[in-house]
Structure formats: structure tokens, C-alpha cells
Amino acid sequence: MKVTQHLWFEKDMESAIRFYTSLIPGSSVGWVSAIPADTPSGPAGSVKLAGFTLGDQRYMAIEAGPLDPFNHAFSIIVECETQEEIDRLWDALKEGGSTEQCGWLKDRWGLSWQITPKRLGELMNEPDRAKAKRVTEAMLRMVKFDIAALEAAARG
Known part of the structure; x- marks a missing residue:
């Protein structure tokens, strides 16, 4: 069983995760891709996904327009x-x-x-x-x- 934190970005996800991984030793961006099909969030390619690590923690991220903003709950x-x-x-x-x-x-x-x-x-x-x-x-x-x-x- 694996546990991965997931972050939803309105925009600029790739810049954010590249910035984060540059700051924390032992971090890396594993992959970044765009969803090739149309989605409710937009046309093909407008939704991006990424996998990365910060230190010893695994994360996934999505860039898919506005939903819920980040807050202190995470x-x-x-x-x-x-x-x-x-x-x-x-x-x-x-x-x-x-x-x-x-x-x-x-x-x-x-x-x-x-x-x-x-x-x-x-x-x-x-x-x-x-x-x-x-x-x-x-x-x-x-x-x-x-x-x-x-x-x-x-x-x-």
C-alpha cells in the first residue's frame, strides 16, 4: 500500500513543483504530462498531471483550473x-x-x-x-x- 499526497493547482503547476523540488534536498520531478482528451476543465492538453517527491514524501499534482483554493487544512x-x-x-x-x-x-x-x-x-x-x-x-x-x-x- 502506498500513500501519496495530491495537490490541485489552478495554474502554473509545473513551475511550482520545479521550484519546490529545487529547494528540498533529495527531491525530484518524476514526470509531467498533459491529458490528451477534452475534459470538463478544458480542451485536450489543458489539464496537466505530475508526480514528484519532496524529501522522502510522494506527491501528485494536477493543474486543472479553479476548484478549491489551498488553505490551512493542508x-x-x-x-x-x-x-x-x-x-x-x-x-x-x-x-x-x-x-x-x-x-x-x-x-x-x-x-x-x-x-x-x-x-x-x-x-x-x-x-x-x-x-x-x-x-x-x-x-x-x-x-x-x-x-x-x-x-x-x-x-x-
Whole structure:
């Protein structure tokens, strides 16, 4: 049994997936094709499909005109080891999009991402609940995560 996430793009699907796969190490576009027959979404060739991987996750995508826009009900979480990784992904993905609290952003296609440090999960799961509370309070004040500030909050 295989599980694959599926994304519906109104337009510009191929640009989006090529951009995503360029950002995440170990990612690739497997295939892109156009449906040769007429569909309810348009004439032959107007509907495109693609298969790709982001890291170790499999995705399919379709470009078939407007349906339901992306929203917070689905997001892609990228767990980063370093601040440099967070900064690189954050800066690239926010271009033409918008940023939100707690490491969330929407890219120019409207897809939601959570760019998080691996260290955040470790700090929030500390046995010392006072330390975890300080980290949580610091996290809730952040837009883009700052590992050094989270570590400082953990220290008190």
C-alpha cells in the first residue's frame, strides 16, 4: 500500500513543483504530462498531471483550473536542522506569498508551509515543563523561527 499526497493547482503547476523540488534536498520531478482528451476543465492538453517527491514524501499534482483554493487544512512541514536551512527556505517560499505566526507561510501559489527547527520539538518535549513553557511562549511570539532565541528561552 502506498500513500501519496495530491495537490490541485489552478495554474502554473509545473513551475511550482520545479521550484519546490529545487529547494528540498533529495527531491525530484518524476514526470509531467498533459491529458490528451477534452475534459470538463478544458480542451485536450489543458489539464496537466505530475508526480514528484519532496524529501522522502510522494506527491501528485494536477493543474486543472479553479476548484478549491489551498488553505490551512493542508500544509507541508519541513523540519530543519539549522537556522541557515530555515532562513533559506523561508526566504525562498515567502517570495510572492505571505508569512504568518509560528513558522507558517503561504507561498505564491497559496500552499501553506510550516518551516520548523528540529530543535523546537526537542525543547517542547523537555521533561522540565517550566523550560518547555518558556519555549512555547517564545515560539508563539515568532513569525519565522529563530533557534538561538528558542534556546535562550529554554535557558530562562
